[in-house]
Amino acid sequence: MPMRSSFRLISPPHSSGSSDTSSSEDSSENVKNVVDEVRSLAQCIDIFENGPRPLSESLALLNDEEVIMLAQCGKIAAYSLEKVLGMNELERAVRIRRALISRASSTQTLEASDIPLADYDYSKVLGACCENVVGYIPIPLGIAGPLYIDGTLYPIPMATAEGTLVASASRGCKALNAGGGVTTVLTQDAMTRGPAIDFPSIVDAASAKIWIDSPEGYLTIKKAFESTSRFAKLKSLKTAMAGRTLYVRFATSTGDAMGMNMISKGTEKALEVMQERYPGMVVLALSGNYCTDKKPAAINWIEGRGKSVVAEAVIPGHVVKTVLKTTVAALVNLNTKKNLVGSAMAGSIGGFNAHAANILTAIFLATGQDPAQNVESSMCMTLMEAVNDGEDLLMTVSMPCIEVGTVGGGTVLGPQKAVLEMLGLKGAHPTKPGQNSQGLARLIAAAVMAGELSLLGALAAGHLIRAHMQHNRSQVATPAVVEKIPVTAGVKKGAIYRPHLVRETSSVGVLTPSSSTSSLPPYTQLTILYFYLVSNVKCLDIHVPSQVQAGTATTVGWETEKGDMHPDNTKFDLRFVQEGTDIGVAVSNIQPQKEMHKGSVEVTFPSAGTFKLKAVAGNGDVLGSSDEVTVTELSPSTTSTDSPSPTPGTDSPSDSPSADIPGASTTISSTSLISQTPSTSPPAQSQTTLKSSSTSNIPAIVGGAIGGLLALSLLAFLFIFLRRRRHTIRKRLTFHQDMMVQRRVPPPPSFLPGSGSIPSSRRGSDRSSSTGNMSGNGINEHGDQVSARGADDEDVDVERGFGFGAGMGPGSVDDEGYAFAQGRAAYGTGHIVPSPRGPRPSIKHPMSPQSRLQSPSLSPSPSQQQAQAPAQAQPKLPLRSQPTTPLPTQFAPQRRL
Ligand SMILES: CC(C)(COP(=O)([O-])OP(=O)([O-])OC[C@H]1O[C@@H](n2cnc3c(N)ncnc32)[C@H](O)[C@@H]1OP(=O)([O-])[O-])[C@@H](O)C(=O)NCCC(=O)NCCSC(=O)C[C@@](C)(O)CC(=O)[O-]
Numbered sequence: 001m002p003m004r005s006s007f008r009l010i011s012p013p014h015s016s017g018s019s020d021t022s023s024s025e026d027s028s029e030n031v032k033n034v035v036d037e038v039r040s041l042a043q044c045i046d047i048f049e050n051g052p053r054p055l056s057e058s059l060a061l062l063n064d065e066e067v068i069m070l071a072q073c074g075k076i077a078a079y080s081l082e083k084v085l086g087m088n089e090l091e092r093a094v095r096i097r098r099a100l101i102s103r104a105s106s107t108q109t110l111e112a113s114d115i116p117l118a119d120y121d122y123s124k125v126l127g128a129c130c131e132n133v134v135g136y137i138p139i140p141l142g143i144a145g146p147l148y149i150d151g152t153l154y155p156i157p158m159a160t161a162e163g164t165l166v167a168s169a170s171r172g173c174k175a176l177n178a179g180g181g182v183t184t185v186l187t188q189d190a191m192t193r194g195p196a197i198d199f200p201s202i203v204d205a206a207s208a209k210i211w212i213d214s215p216e217g218y219l220t221i222k223k224a225f226e227s228t229s230r231f232a233k234l235k236s237l238k239t240a241m242a243g244r245t246l247y248v249r250f251a252t253s254t255g256d257a258m259g260m261n262m263i264s265k266g267t268e269k270a271l272e273v274m275q276e277r278y279p280g281m282v283v284l285a286l287s288g289n290y291c292t293d294k295k296p297a298a299i300n301w302i303e304g305r306g307k308s309v310v311a312e313a314v315i316p317g318h319v320v321k322t323v324l325k326t327t328v329a330a331l332v333n334l335n336t337k338k339n340l341v342g343s344a345m346a347g348s349i350g351g352f353n354a355h356a357a358n359i360l361t362a363i364f365l366a367t368g369q370d371p372a373q374n375v376e377s378s379m380c381m382t383l384m385e386a387v388n389d390g391e392d393l394l395m396t397v398s399m400p401c402i403e404v405g406t407v408g409g410g411t412v413l414g415p416q417k418a419v420l421e422m423l424g425l426k427g428a429h430p431t432k433p434g435q436n437s438q439g440l441a442r443l444i445a446a447a448v449m450a451g452e453l454s455l456l457g458a459l460a461a462g463h464l465i466r467a468h469m470q471h472n473r474s475q476v477a478t479p480a481v482v483e484k485i486p487v488t489a490g491v492k493k494g495a496i497y498r499p500h501l502v503r504e505t506s507s508v509g510v511l512t513p514s515s516s517t518s519s520l521p522p523y524t525q526l527t528i529l530y531f532y533l534v535s536n537v538k539c540l541d542i543h544v545p546s547q548v549q550a551g552t553a554t555t556v557g558w559e560t561e562k563g564d565m566h567p568d569n570t571k572f573d574l575r576f577v578q579e580g581t582d583i584g585v586a587v588s589n590i591q592p593q594k595e596m597h598k599g600s601v602e603v604t605f606p607s608a609g610t611f612k613l614k615a616v617a618g619n620g621d622v623l624g625s626s627d628e629v630t631v632t633e634l635s636p637s638t639t640s641t642d643s644p645s646p647t648p649g650t651d652s653p654s655d656s657p658s659a660d661i662p663g664a665s666t667t668i669s670s671t672s673l674i675s676q677t678p679s680t681s682p683p684a685q686s687q688t689t690l691k692s693s694s695t696s697n698i699p700a701i702v703g704g705a706i707g708g709l710l711a712l713s714l715l716a717f718l719f720i721f722l723r724r725r726r727h728t729i730r731k732r733l734t735f736h737q738d739m740m741v742q743r744r745v746p747p748p749p750s751f752l753p754g755s756g757s758i759p760s761s762r763r764g765s766d767r768s769s770s771t772g773n774m775s776g777n778g779i780n781e782h783g784d785q786v787s788a789r790g791a792d793d794e795d796v797d798v799e800r801g802f803g804f805g806a807g808m809g810p811g812s813v814d815d816e817g818y819a820f821a822q823g824r825a826a827y828g829t830g831h832i833v834p835s836p837r838g839p840r841p842s843i844k845h846p847m848s849p850q851s852r853l854q855s856p857s858l859s860p861s862p863s864q865q866q867a868q869a870p871a872q873a874q875p876k877l878p879l880r881s882q883p884t885t886p887l888p889t890q891f892a893p894q895r896r897l
């Protein structure tokens with residue numbers, strides 16, 4: 001009996017392209033009969049196994065749900081659906097596989113998801129680009145540019161999901177075009193593969209190495225290698241031994257293919273031939289990582305892999321200003337500090353650029369390249385120099401490993417092929433194999449240059465984030481993950497929700513050690529704890545009369561202890577605390593007026609018992625609390641009215657405090673400060689916090705004590721330190737004088753205090769002999785302190801001589817420098833004196849580029865001037881750089897890619 005399907009039935013197969021044979025027409029008829037039904041598994045198996053042959057015809061008799069059923073019970077492997085359904089049913093295979101995978105997954109969302117499935121040429125994918133296909137991922141394709149590359153204008157295709165990238169590259173193109181575009185040279189074209197081969201011994205390995213390195217060995221291997229392809233040409237072999245393992249790096253041109261399959265095929269053949277000569281060798285792996293494919297490696301950076309391209313352009317200074325919103329000098333400086341020094345500091349290999357990978361990967365995706373090869377392909381060094389008297393910018397990018405092809409791999413896919421077609425680089429070059437893929441490599445290098453230029457411009461101008469907020473995040477803000485409030489056992493819907501308890505947990509100040517400082521080192525935590533305790537010292541006193549009756553309005557006084565409270569703390573609530581638990585609002589929103597440090601409010605205690613009143617600010621800080629007060633039962637004469645109950649803090653307007661405690665305060669607004677901000681923290685946690693906060697004066701006392709102790713220790717430490725230091729300095733001065741310093745100029749007998757003043761025009765560099773006219777006190781030639789030492793100890797330096805301390809008068813830097821220079825002149829000028837403390841860098845004041853230029857002391861040295869002279873004499877560089885010497889044809893800049 002056919003069973004009804006609860007699934008949406010998918011139309012039977014035989015979409016376009018199905019065969020016209022009579023058997024398929026019959027099948028079509030059969031399928032029509034079952035279109036709305038899902039037959040039993042037994043029936044389906046029967047059709048599948050005993051039905052018409054071949055399998056594809058049998059399966060054509062089953063609808064999708066039935067095929068799914070067969071696959072689910074293991075009759076068909078999900079990955080082989082294309083094979084069993086036939087080449088005419090590729091989309092059906094993808095659809096069925098998608099359902100299978102979806103239903104087996106925990107989320108079960110794939111089947112009906114947004115991942116597109118229809119309208120795709122799966123025939124190009126099968127056996128070439130992907131397995132177990134369930135659809136395809138569209139990536140937005142943008143076009144940057146166009147850009148003049150070697151004299152031809154190219155659109156730059158970029159598939160990316162990073163907003164700003166295309167805009168950035170476009171801006172770079174605009175700037176580059178203004179200078180005449182980009183010139184490229186291709187310096188090498190060689191894909192590599194490096195197998196690992198074990199030999200019985202290092203002697204055998206060495207023997208094989210010698211053979212491979214010999215002309216005979218090379219030619220034998222080359223012949224074998226090149227027998228496998230019409231296009232792969234072996235260029236070189238590089239060998240290296242690690243113990244008895246030999247690594248051989250095959251480098252080969254690969255025509256218009258990126259070439260990894262090609263070179264692997266050739267390498268395998270070459271190793272077969274080698275094996276005949278060295279029967280003891282064992283090929284461990286065709287790839288021994290000496291290639292190196294899809295991993296960062298210095299060998300690629302140094303030797304190159306795939307296409308090695310260098311690109312150059314000159315950008316006029318005014319274009320740098322108008323298009324890039326920065327200056328040539330700023331770009332050159334940033335490029336050095338970021339792309340060269342910064343990357344060196346980071347220990348980079350080939351990462352001497354800003355974002356070559358961004359541009360390269362986007363073009364890789366758009367043109368069907370192997371995206372994983374962006375690792376080494378993105379290696380790039382960006383260089384910038386100011387030319388034409390600093391007016392214009394000369395820029396180069398050097399990319400030694402661009403691994404691209406225009407045949408094979410993902411270039412066979414329709415959309416990617418169309419992009420290559422747009423560039424005029426599709427497929428195999430008709431006459432010069434390799435010229436298309438090389439053209440693509442040149443285009444990538446030039447586009448990378450555009451990206452580099454624009455990003456560096458944006459960074460130099462401080463525009464990066466602005467740009468990304470505009471182009472990269474202009475959609476609605478990404479929703480934050482909504483935290484679910486855990487349901488605590490025993491807390492039921494409608495039960496009293498006490499946000500004030502929760503608030504206690506969440507509102508603890510930012511310096512709370514437990515919440516925000518846990519990752520800090522212990523000493524920092526201690527310091528923070530101290531300040532936390534001190535800053536939370538009770539700042540509000542609450543006075544409650546000793547005789548209090550429940551249900552009766554009692555006047556409670558409050559008074560600030562520290563004068564003005566912090567503005568955030570000025571408004572506060574009074575809350576009831578019983579046995580350490582906050583049980584609700586007594587009076588809310590007490591707002592001291594300006595200059596008002598005390599006041600009183602009416603509080604009605606809800607019941608007999610022991611209470612405290614606690615003052616809590618709007619931000620949750622506990623400002624102070626009263627002493628414990630014992631509330632007695634209301635005398636019978638006054639118990640006629642219901643005694644009020646404390647207000648549990650709540651969001652609900654109906655639960656407002658004043659509603660619950662009428663008369664608690666006549667002048668205060670009714671909404672509790674604390675209840676205004678509910679928190680998501682579980683109520684259970686708040687109890688502990690509350691307990692600790694209710695004893696807020698204890699931390700204050702502890703804090704005060706710790707603080708006092710710390711301060712005392714600090715003073716003692718300072719005192720000992722200063723004494724020791726003074727002692728050491730005296731010793732060191734003596735040591736220098738006696739042992740190390742040769743005197744050039746006889747020292748003055750002593751520095752006399754107060755004998756004159758330092759002329760402000762004298763600079764530290766002036767090391768002439770005069771030492772007499774210093775004001776202030778000093779140290780005599782023996783290092784003895786003549787009077788009070790002037791300069792602070794930090795500035796005492798042996799090498800600076802012994803007349804220090806004199807420049808104290810106005811405290812200016814110049815004066816101090818002058819004074820030190822005097823000392824040098826007197827005792828040791830011209831001698832390098834090793835300090836027992838080790839070298840001490842002199843303190844230089846940073847100068848702006850402008851002031852450097854203006855400063856006569858920073859003018860170029862004669863040798864520098866000499867070095868600069870020819871550069872200045874150079875004629876202006878043309879905006880579009882031209883090679884000055886004819887290049888070998890292989891390297892020649894391309895006019896047309
Ligand atoms: C975004 C810009 C271009 C604005 O820059 P701007 O100067 O404000 O733009 P503008 O409006 O003056 O236009 C200048 C030109 O830019 C182009 N342009 C301008 N807008 C568009 C657009 N919507 N679509 C296409 N092209 C656009 C266009 O060519 C235009 O000229 P026009 O055609 O008007 O004569 C600039 O701020 C910029 O380039 N910022 C840099 C952004 C960038 O490069 N991001 C890369 C990703 S960052 C990253 O991932 C890597 C990183 C940063 O971590 C690496 C590192 O460590 O350095």
Ligand SMILES: NC(=O)C1=CN([C@@H]2O[C@H](COP(=O)(O)OP(=O)(O)OC[C@H]3O[C@@H](n4cnc5c(N)ncnc54)[C@H](OP(=O)(O)O)[C@@H]3O)[C@@H](O)[C@H]2O)C=CC1
Nearest residue numbers: 229230231255256257258259260261262370408409428433
């Ligand atoms: N095998 C591996 O280790 C690795 C493979 N890959 C993958 O390899 C694939 C790319 O391999 P690749 O070798 O580039 O491409 P293919 O495997 O597609 O090989 C290129 C084919 O195109 C033919 N061809 C026709 N015209 C030309 C021409 N003008 N220039 C070059 N070849 C031409 C070649 O002929 P002929 O047969 O005469 O050579 C060859 O058959 C990608 O999918 C990539 O992801 C990536 C990394 C590693």
